[in-house]
Amino acid sequence: MSDSNGSAGVQSVDRALSVLSILSRAGEAGVSDIARELGVHKSTVFRLVATLEAHDMVEQHSDRGKYRLGVGVLRLAGATSARLDVVQEARPIARDLATSTGETVNLAILAETSALYVDQVAGSSSLQPHNWVGQHIPLHATSNGKVLLSELSEADCTQRLPRLTSYTPTTITSRAQLRDELARARKLGYALAVDELEIGLTAVAAPIRDAHGEVVASLSVSGPTFRIEAERIEEVLPLLMTAASTVSGRLGAAAPA
Template identity: 75%
Template sequence: MTQSATASAGVQSVDRALTVLAILARCGESGVTDLARELGVHKSTVFRLVATLEAHGMVEQHEERGKYRLGVGVLRLAGSTSARLDVVQEARPITRALAAETGETVNIAILSEQSALYIDQAAGDSALQPHNWVGRRIPLHATSNGKVLLSELDPEELSARVPRLPAYTAATTTSSKRLRDELTQVRELGYAVAVDELEVGLTAVAAPIRDAHGDLVASLSVSGPSFRLESERIEALAPRVVQAATGVSDRLGAASPPRR
């Protein structure tokens, strides 16, 4: 089979798998014979599709009737998307107000595998040509948002999230012990600061956003050029950033932080 033919077959399999999920969403549950009829394929093809989907938790089989229904994997994906949309929606009026007040760029980030994923941004007047961070994944250990998102992980998950600490500048934290010490400080202060750690000339202050259970679900940061965000301004900004992040948490129905 040629490379193009292999690619075409892969796309067709994805299309069929998505169609299976759509059918189960519509019907509630369905057997292999019915799925094969709707797809217009042999039952052996459906068996392979549902076996793969079942292995990933996207479908599950009813033991008594032998029919398939949507699995918990779909619920996890839907829940993750819903939670992300909730954070963006509830944060937006606060981030826009904070950007207007400070003149700097305000970002919202969430933990995504071994990175921080930026999901929303508001630019202040001082950011004449702001870099668009939305959709960008950034290192956890070299950013204020990343350090906030790491700050309440247990040691095992922390090691899994940051197995390596590469240097991006001379100021980047590359020592595991130093990172742990910094995360302790983040928990004590309630915010994180990163000066020239990801890029020389870039400074940011970030604070945690919590959900209705009190769990840390996102981070809110104010960032700008280091020449504007010097130590005195950072000290003045930090309480405001914490206040804004708390405001978003309140809009999400946040409870008190969980005890550790």
């Protein structure tokens, strides 16, 4: 390679890194914005972002045509990013899941002694769904809570749940039963709660994992028990599992073996 080709290659790398820096700072930016900041022609930026996109380092926002950092950055960093958080990444997938199932989809994270609901999308079958966003709900009485507990140590679970409060006749109140339920969730890759928090409410949840493979959130589909019976759960479950796996992938998690 000649010196001129070598210089051009170094310049391209420098510009590509500058693009990542711009997106890291701005959150998202269009080709014109990037070209103006770099002082280059838009065609040059198109080539740069195309290469970066091919390696998942950037991605294009379908609604606005702007670019933002991609999951490749997360995989290299081995950690989540403030700009690519679980709510942002899960939102479009949760919306699709609510559309395909017709039921309410919730996203929850572990918050000390409870599960915190951070997002919700109502499906077409949900006439007036309860808004769970911002609410803390019991870990042992919900499908999301069970998923979030499932890979914690028994000592950690006990510390977070000094008492297993009963909310309905079917709420788990035995340590041994909870231990068995969490083991089942680990084995199956999902958790179920039928009439455990409220009579007439059924939910099934699956874990969302980060680049380290750790459970960082839980995605659930919920609705009235009369509508989400065993046969219906069998229909919803593969859609839920695929959605949770997709969000995990966007957070840098490796694809399931």
